[in-house]
Amino acid sequence: MLRDRNVGVFFTDRGPVLAAHSRRRGIALQTEFVGGRAVEPAAGGRSQTVVNYYVGDSLHWSSGAPSYGELTYSGVWPGVDVSYQPRPRGFEYTVIVHPGGKPDSVRLACRGAQGVEISSSGSLRIHTDLGTIEEHMSDEDEED
DSSP states (O other): OEEOSSEEEEEETTEEEEEEEOSSOEEEEEEEETTOOOOOOEEEEEEEEEEEEOOSSGGGOEEEEEEEEEEEEEEEETTEEEEEEEETTEEEEEEEEOTTOOGGGOOEEEETOSEEEEOTTSOEEEEETTEEEEEOOOSOOOOO
């Protein structure tokens, strides 16, 4: 789980769910791996940072929870993995197509959005009750 003041991201076996709220309403957006198989994400790149949660009843407190540099869904589609990495303002994901994998098998759906569009700059815009989320294209080149 990634958590910020008004936003949390939960990683399920079908893809991540972003939950956000304002004072009056909340949203839940699920990125679904269309046609992919359910896969438990595996944490990798353990960092030296530990996290403490002291919210609510002390029976539910947690201290010293490890943190990681990425979560990977291996084999969502044959020969294709999806990896998520934390960034200063959220997270980004990378679709990894291994030799023999088929890039055209990769399909993502955003459940819970009011609408989705591609901007003139190539960014993905996801419209919600709380505003628009914009996913920018990576500056990285494709690997051969």
